[in-house]
Amino acid sequence: SDDGTTVRFGYIGDYNGASLLAVAQKQGLWEKQGLTPEIKVFTNGPLQIQALGAGDLDFGYIGPGAMWLPASGKAKVVSINTLGFADRVIGRPGVKTMQDLKGKKVGVPEGTSGDMVLNLALQKAGMTAADIEKVPMDAATVVSAFSAGQIDGAGLWYPLIDTIKVKVPDMTEIASTREYPDNSFPNAFVSGTDTDQELTTKVIKVLQEANDWRAAHPEETVTETAALLKLDPAKVKADAANVEVMSTADLVAKTKDGTVAKWLNSLGDFFVGTGQLKSLPEPSSYYTGDLYEKAYGK
Amino acid sequence: MNAKISFRDIVKTYPMKDGVFTALDHVSLDIADREFVTVVGPSGCGKSTLMSMAAGLTEPTSGEVLVDGAPVPGPGPDRGVIFQQYALFPWLSVRKNVEFGLKLMNLPPDERRRRAEHAIELVGLSDFADALPKTLSGGMKQRCAIARAYAVNPQVLLMDEPFGALDALTRVQLQDQLLDTWSRERRTVMFITHDVDEAVYLARRVIVMAARPGRVQQIVDVDLPYPRTEEMRLSPEFARIRNEVWHGVYHQPKAA
Amino acid sequence: MNAKISFRDIVKTYPMKDGVFTALDHVSLDIADREFVTVVGPSGCGKSTLMSMAAGLTEPTSGEVLVDGAPVPGPGPDRGVIFQQYALFPWLSVRKNVEFGLKLMNLPPDERRRRAEHAIELVGLSDFADALPKTLSGGMKQRCAIARAYAVNPQVLLMDEPFGALDALTRVQLQDQLLDTWSRERRTVMFITHDVDEAVYLARRVIVMAARPGRVQQIVDVDLPYPRTEEMRLSPEFARIRNEVWHGVYHQPKAA
Amino acid sequence: MTQLTTLGKPAAPAARRAAGRPRRTLVLNLVAVVLGLLVWTLLATIGVQGLPTPMEVAAKAGELVADGTLLQDALASLRRVLLGFLMGTLLAIPVGFLMGWYATARGLLEPYVQFFRTIPPLAIIPLAIVLLGIGEVPKVFVIFLAAFLSSVVSTFQGVVDVDKTLINAARVLGASDRTIFLKVVVPASTPFILVGMRVGLGSAWGTLVAAELIAAQEGLGYRMQQAQLYYDLSTIFVGLIAIGVLGLLMDRLLLLAERRLTDWQERR
Amino acid sequence: MTQLTTLGKPAAPAARRAAGRPRRTLVLNLVAVVLGLLVWTLLATIGVQGLPTPMEVAAKAGELVADGTLLQDALASLRRVLLGFLMGTLLAIPVGFLMGWYATARGLLEPYVQFFRTIPPLAIIPLAIVLLGIGEVPKVFVIFLAAFLSSVVSTFQGVVDVDKTLINAARVLGASDRTIFLKVVVPASTPFILVGMRVGLGSAWGTLVAAELIAAQEGLGYRMQQAQLYYDLSTIFVGLIAIGVLGLLMDRLLLLAERRLTDWQERR
Numbered sequence A: 001s002d003d004g005t006t007v008r009f010g011y012i013g014d015y016n017g018a019s020l021l022a023v024a025q026k027q028g029l030w031e032k033q034g035l036t037p038e039i040k041v042f043t044n045g046p047l048q049i050q051a052l053g054a055g056d057l058d059f060g061y062i063g064p065g066a067m068w069l070p071a072s073g074k075a076k077v078v079s080i081n082t083l084g085f086a087d088r089v090i091g092r093p094g095v096k097t098m099q100d101l102k103g104k105k106v107g108v109p110e111g112t113s114g115d116m117v118l119n120l121a122l123q124k125a126g127m128t129a130a131d132i133e134k135v136p137m138d139a140a141t142v143v144s145a146f147s148a149g150q151i152d153g154a155g156l157w158y159p160l161i162d163t164i165k166v167k168v169p170d171m172t173e174i175a176s177t178r179e180y181p182d183n184s185f186p187n188a189f190v191s192g193t194d195t196d197q198e199l200t201t202k203v204i205k206v207l208q209e210a211n212d213w214r215a216a217h218p219e220e221t222v223t224e225t226a227a228l229l230k231l232d233p234a235k236v237k238a239d240a241a242n243v244e245v246m247s248t249a250d251l252v253a254k255t256k257d258g259t260v261a262k263w264l265n266s267l268g269d270f271f272v273g274t275g276q277l278k279s280l281p282e283p284s285s286y287y288t289g290d291l292y293e294k295a296y297g298k
Numbered sequence B, C: 001m002n003a004k005i006s007f008r009d010i011v012k013t014y015p016m017k018d019g020v021f022t023a024l025d026h027v028s029l030d031i032a033d034r035e036f037v038t039v040v041g042p043s044g045c046g047k048s049t050l051m052s053m054a055a056g057l058t059e060p061t062s063g064e065v066l067v068d069g070a071p072v073p074g075p076g077p078d079r080g081v082i083f084q085q086y087a088l089f090p091w092l093s094v095r096k097n098v099e100f101g102l103k104l105m106n107l108p109p110d111e112r113r114r115r116a117e118h119a120i121e122l123v124g125l126s127d128f129a130d131a132l133p134k135t136l137s138g139g140m141k142q143r144c145a146i147a148r149a150y151a152v153n154p155q156v157l158l159m160d161e162p163f164g165a166l167d168a169l170t171r172v173q174l175q176d177q178l179l180d181t182w183s184r185e186r187r188t189v190m191f192i193t194h195d196v197d198e199a200v201y202l203a204r205r206v207i208v209m210a211a212r213p214g215r216v217q218q219i220v221d222v223d224l225p226y227p228r229t230e231e232m233r234l235s236p237e238f239a240r241i242r243n244e245v246w247h248g249v250y251h252q253p254k255a256a
Numbered sequence D, E: 001m002t003q004l005t006t007l008g009k010p011a012a013p014a015a016r017r018a019a020g021r022p023r024r025t026l027v028l029n030l031v032a033v034v035l036g037l038l039v040w041t042l043l044a045t046i047g048v049q050g051l052p053t054p055m056e057v058a059a060k061a062g063e064l065v066a067d068g069t070l071l072q073d074a075l076a077s078l079r080r081v082l083l084g085f086l087m088g089t090l091l092a093i094p095v096g097f098l099m100g101w102y103a104t105a106r107g108l109l110e111p112y113v114q115f116f117r118t119i120p121p122l123a124i125i126p127l128a129i130v131l132l133g134i135g136e137v138p139k140v141f142v143i144f145l146a147a148f149l150s151s152v153v154s155t156f157q158g159v160v161d162v163d164k165t166l167i168n169a170a171r172v173l174g175a176s177d178r179t180i181f182l183k184v185v186v187p188a189s190t191p192f193i194l195v196g197m198r199v200g201l202g203s204a205w206g207t208l209v210a211a212e213l214i215a216a217q218e219g220l221g222y223r224m225q226q227a228q229l230y231y232d233l234s235t236i237f238v239g240l241i242a243i244g245v246l247g248l249l250m251d252r253l254l255l256l257a258e259r260r261l262t263d264w265q266e267r268r
């Protein structure tokens, strides 16, 4: 971004993380804004936040599990991307309700959306984390441990659950993100804390146009994304099935009426509960909704 | 013939950048049971190589080494070896070095102790029994190696310049000790030396080797009775044999 | 006195489990410039230790070693050393070993080559110039070490039983060569040996040491003219001195 | 001491050095630590964003010590590392021997040893879980594997490099292969074996974080991963320093063992 | 060859062994690989959940080779590992020397070397990003650090263990410290240095996955992490095997170098 036209953009190699960038590139949306993208793939959100802080990256993509980082002032959310509904609480064959998990081993990657859905499910069932044996482990470890019968339940997400299904076909889904409409799991694009308004607006514009194209062309988007990620389109498609794409107009409206703030606050509550946040910050302090609205107007 | 060790037409070659180097060239030699032979010859003529074959540590390129009429079965405690480079175990004290072979014989500890003490005393290292090899002088290291071989009391002793690093007096003492033991217990001894006097004084037969290629040049019988005495060293017969050996070593017709 | 090397009241002790071991006990000795001294004494009497101090490799526990009147400045190429254990660089060929010191002198390559060839020829290793030490026999290793020290042509030669592993003929040849070089170029030589004959044949003075504790027992002047010849070895005067040295070494009053 | 007096340096300094040595080393160590702390403080205060200062880390360490977490974590990790390390390095000795001594064993084992040495421990975890569950066993196993694989090379080389004449000396005294291994090869290759153990120790600690990815409930590596979720750099640093210090202490113990075991060596 | 004829085993077998050696080793290696594949197939088909079979992995490898991904990844990783490994091990030689030779250097450096050896590479990454960004530099740096830290111990030990008499022999010929280092210490400790390099090579590859966490766009480690998002075990196995094979090849090259460089050694 030396001359102000190069944008270094980080992403994660799945449908949520990569689809907009794939579309923007293919449709020449960057060029329209006079920008040159330099996209870099990462394996997780926190690494990108770190790279933003170190000045090695201008924008990045994070999932809901990393949302406490912008909330604690480490970055700014410039645009909501989609809502994810991929997270589930699952159980071994025979486990039908949360009650069945009482005293059982439940594997979960801590601080992720899998952890969140487990928490919500526990709440809804009138239980607490003390009622189960919560075993924190890495996401890949959950897959191995569940498939090998080492744990009785897990808080995890698709497509990893697909892998488990192959091995344990009669596993059960006990709880799903879809059951908690008030607690949506948005993923988002972020920038560093010192935002260059003009550049950010241009980037938001690119994202908005790509977003609308994606909403209009779901099939093509899957193809483009699979091509960018060198993945089997079927996998990406399965991935996309658990994602709610909203039109830009819808997102603008939800920003205006405070729905977005509500999502962010419900995430914030979760992080306060885990201790990742000390207090619940005002969403407007880290979500640049005004820029998002303005950009749409242009 | 009742040979304890037979070298049968031994050839030993080493590959070199330009062709091969012949260290031993068709060497045949029988050492009778309970015989004491010494081997002399110029530096590099293959003395150590030959001995190492009898020990079972080196294989001939062609030919055969027999011990008691059978092909040499690898190294074993029936043939004690004193190496030219001492080969002490640096992490063991003098006493432990000497006891090494005894332990392998499963002797009771006090018997082992006794035999080790005796061997150490024989070579005059009693005051250094607990010293590590690195704290010993050159001559003391050599004496430790001698004690280690003696302690096992093997049927055959293969000694490669065992007294080379010793002062003259210690040397004479150890020569006499060796002769004494040998005549009492009648072991077979193959003894390499570069000292012609020593070779004649000790041996029933002196094997004179020649170099380039290594081969047996001459075998000199020493017709002096045992026990050998210091006077014999001054006898005309001794002088004659000494001269013959010397002549054999140093006036060799040049090899091809 | 114009001493090249002075040992002034040298004491060397080593810590032992039970107290200390005195390797050298108040040794004082001057070696004049261009003098040839030999050192004899029983195994373990401290000969190598004394020489290593002159080389600057070992420090006395007390006392001083002076070279040219100044405290010994550590090891240096002005004092060539032949170690009792050869100390060849195993990764270098004979030639490269010999050239090692010459390279450090920044000689032009062909001069270096010439001097190395010469030294190697002197010890009779020309045919093995490109061999690695592990392929050499004991005597050949020793000769390589000799050549390495000779090549540098140092002012002082410190030689620790340099001919100990050589056969008698090679030994005599090298003795005569050494005397020849020494009388032509008049180096200072300190030569340790366990061969009384050799000690007398080579030296102007024979230092006789005693053991337990190590000390200078007697100094025997050898009043035979240089160049020494083979006939001198047979002269009554030689025999007398030889006897005196022998007596000095082997009939020492026992130390406390 | 002996090796220092024979250093061949001019007399006086060497003697002085020999006398003041242990104290001097300690002083130098301290100087190094202080310098390190200064650089760290500098980095933290001036330049680098997000880096906690030594004071902050010390405060956090105080907290963790006070509530017992640190001790409990350290003990849990120490047990895993010690077990894995000891089993790994002790197994490396006979395996190194087999590979160094018998061409057959070498031909069969070497491809695997070399292959697995280059495989990151993270990649072993799924297999370890499937085969060993999620208890202590797979954690210790991952550490064991790392320690074993990094020390076996060294042991193997030690066996191969044992002076032939010493082996011959034992043979002619009637030693069997087993005796030669125990009484000659092991002592003669002690320097190599101890290098192997020290390297293995480093690998064992270095693998701890990966091992505690497997459903650990406590341990320094687990605590650091937790802290990473919360971006709690101070706790991460406390963990790192605890690991470093424990590793350093164990390394010193090994060094001490080495001094005693290779006393017989002639060296500078 | 020489060492084999002096093995001291009964004459005939040893001679046979010497003659057939390289071929025999190869055969044994192959036997080992085939055995390994069999065990793997067995595990995959009968017992173990989720384990892809060799055939599946081979098919995936074919795909990845066909679309050029594997080659591209392998080259990217190879470059990083080679750079990091070479810089790390080459730096380890002089540093090991300094530590082995000068008590001062040892006192100052040792705490750090020992400390950082036990720190998992994963933990270095945040610092590397802050200080070095997200380009190639921090990736190579992490690998470099791993290689350096694991080989420096070995080099250091090699320097300490150099036979005193050889150093003395060089001193009396007038060699300076520098000459002694280059002409005596380095050749004499080659066996140790090469062990260090081989261990360092293992560490370098083992750290690759961690290094490629730092925003890599290609590389075997990166590909494996990507595959982990979808739990694509076949791709992970292709990556592991590629790493293992590349590591093995580089190790063989080092061994070859060792053979040539330590030819002078007398050993079995």
Ligand SMILES: Nc1ncnc2c1ncn2[C@@H]1O[C@H](COP(=O)(O)OP(=O)(O)OP(=O)(O)O)[C@@H](O)[C@H]1O
Residues within 6 Å of the ligand: B014, B015, B021, B023, B041, B042, B043, B044, B045, B046, B047, B048, B049, B050, B084, B194, B214, C134, C135, C136, C137, C138, C139, C140, C165, E002
């Ligand atoms: N591994 C080897 N490779 C090549 N040549 C070798 C090897 N080992 C020994 N030789 C050669 O074989 C010859 C005989 O060596 P050997 O050690 O038997 O001599 P020696 O008679 O014992 O001599 P010395 O009296 O000097 O000890 C020597 O010329 C030596 O160079």
Ligand SMILES: Nc1ncnc2c1ncn2[C@@H]1O[C@H](COP(=O)(O)OP(=O)(O)OP(=O)(O)O)[C@@H](O)[C@H]1O
Residues within 6 Å of the ligand: B134, B135, B136, B137, B138, B139, B140, B165, C014, C015, C021, C023, C042, C043, C044, C045, C046, C047, C048, C049, C050, C084, C214, D002
């Ligand atoms: N590092 C050491 N620790 C203890 N004692 C030692 C050490 N080095 C040498 N000694 C002792 O010092 C004495 C003198 O040794 P030195 O090597 O000088 O003897 P030497 O006269 O050369 O004997 P030789 O003729 O056998 O070579 C010996 O008794 C030896 O045991």
Ligand SMILES: [Mg+2]
Residues within 6 Å of the ligand: B047, B048, B049, B084, B160, C137, C138, C139
């Ligand atoms: Mg010999």
Ligand SMILES: [Mg+2]
Residues within 6 Å of the ligand: B137, B138, B139, C047, C048, C049, C084, C160
């Ligand atoms: Mg001596």
